[in-house]
Amino acid sequence: MEIVESPVHEEARRRAQEEALEALVDQYATTLYRVAFSVLRNQSDAEDAVQEAFLRVLRHRETLGEIRDHRVWLIRIVWNIVLDRKRRAKTRPETDDITEVARVLPANGLSAEQRAAAAQHHAHVLACVEKLPAREREVMMLSAFEELSSVEIAAVLEVTESSVRSRLFRARNLLADLLSHPRSIR
Amino acid sequence: MNFSPQNDLDRNAATIDAERSLRLIASLPAPVGIEDRVKDGLRGVPVQTGVIGWPLSPPNRVGWAKVSYMRAAAAAAIVFVVAGGGWGVCKHFGAAPGPAADSVPQRIDGGGGLSAAGAKRTPKTVEGPSVAIPKTVRQETGAGGVSTQKRAHGASRQDRKNRPLAPSPAPVVR
Numbered sequence: 001m002e003i004v005e006s007p008v009h010e011e012a013r014r015r016a017q018e019e020a021l022e023a024l025v026d027q028y029a030t031t032l033y034r035v036a037f038s039v040l041r042n043q044s045d046a047e048d049a050v051q052e053a054f055l056r057v058l059r060h061r062e063t064l065g066e067i068r069d070h071r072v073w074l075i076r077i078v079w080n081i082v083l084d085r086k087r088r089a090k091t092r093p094e095t096d097d098i099t100e101v102a103r104v105l106p107a108n109g110l111s112a113e114q115r116a117a118a119a120q121h122h123a124h125v126l127a128c129v130e131k132l133p134a135r136e137r138e139v140m141m142l143s144a145f146e147e148l149s150s151v152e153i154a155a156v157l158e159v160t161e162s163s164v165r166s167r168l169f170r171a172r173n174l175l176a177d178l179l180s181h182p183r184s185i186r
Numbered sequence: 187m188n189f190s191p192q193n194d195l196d197r198n199a200a201t202i203d204a205e206r207s208l209r210l211i212a213s214l215p216a217p218v219g220i221e222d223r224v225k226d227g228l229r230g231v232p233v234q235t236g237v238i239g240w241p242l243s244p245p246n247r248v249g250w251a252k253v254s255y256m257r258a259a260a261a262a263a264i265v266f267v268v269a270g271g272g273w274g275v276c277k278h279f280g281a282a283p284g285p286a287a288d289s290v291p292q293r294i295d296g297g298g299g300l301s302a303a304g305a306k307r308t309p310k311t312v313e314g315p316s317v318a319i320p321k322t323v324r325q326e327t328g329a330g331g332v333s334t335q336k337r338a339h340g341a342s343r344q345d346r347k348n349r350p351l352a353p354s355p356a357p358v359v360r
Contacts (some may be wrong), residue, residue, distance in 0.1 A: 025224050030216035038212050047220060051227045058228055104214050125207040144208035175204055176197035 017061045025054060028071060031147070032078045038141055039082040041100050041126070049085060053078040069155070075148070076156045083138075101126075128178040136171035139164055 032053055036046035056077055057064070067073045101119045110118065129137055142153045150168075154161045 021228065022225060025221050025228070029221045029224055033216040033220055034212055034214065037214060037216075038208070041211075043217060047217065047223070050220065051224055054224050054228055055231060058231060101211065105210075122207045122211060125204045126211070128204065129208065140205075141208065141212075144205065144212040146209065146213075172201050172205075176201045179200040179204060180193075180197060 017064065020064055021054070021058060021061060024057065024070060024074065028074050029054075031071070031145075032074055035075055035078055035142075035145065036082045037104075038144065039079075039086055043100075043104065045085065046082075049078055049081045052081050056081075069152075072152050072155045075152075076158075079142075079156055125179075128175055131178055132171055132174055136167050136174060139167040140171040140175065143168055 029050055032050045033046050036049040037043065040046050040049065053074060057074070064070075099119075101122050105115055105119055105122075129140060132140060138157060139153060142148055142156060143150075148156070150161050150164045154164045157164070
């Protein structure tokens, strides 16, 4: 039996794909933004990365039905985008991180000095994380997202779950060394 | 390095504190309206569905059939042009002439796959009739223990001593 692709069907299919894509944007845009911001540490860059990720999804929207876990799939897309951008961009100085983190930190009744101190501390931690080897750093940053299990982190990084655990263990040890010897990161 | 329990506790506390910072940064709220901005950005992008878009859109079933025929006709035209071009080239240049003579040298039977390296094969000669050695020479060789050649060589030297000097040839005057 011949299946005829009528314009009505085509239009309906296109409409369904658009709606599916919009639903994905509504559901995962903020998650993707947070993933992007944790690496790029810049609001506009992170938003651009999210936009680019959904553009890639739009280009491959025919395959949307084949994806089992949209969340992990989208995080993997945005993760690759931000790593690529990070590789191309210069290393951000710590002062930029302090400024950006202080700007986006929630106030929570803190005074201006307390906020500045907190931002400085977070920027220092981020600088230490930057000193970690790439594999350990990536696992460390993804593990900070509480909604991601080790299985999902493994799926994002395309490695085994045991690799994720061993890398996380090494990352914690290295980070502890770096934090206890602050001079070693300068 | 000092691995005291206090040091371990400090290290753990520092790591926990660092992870808390990472979690805080990871949980920072996204800017308001990011979803709408992303959607707006997606709406403005022209989407190309196929690798090569067909310029004529089929309005109905008849139109679809027409487009299908046009595609077949276009494919046939491409095949015709390619085949015609190939035939034209063959006709213009003709087939390549074969070699006038067999240029491959005749192989010398060298045995095996190795070359003869320029060596010439010498045919085996047929054994001829055996020459009878004179009796006197045979006796001398057998009894005296000295070779006939040596004897002859010694004799010739003696003869040369006793021989009168021969007149030297006259110089050639040109």
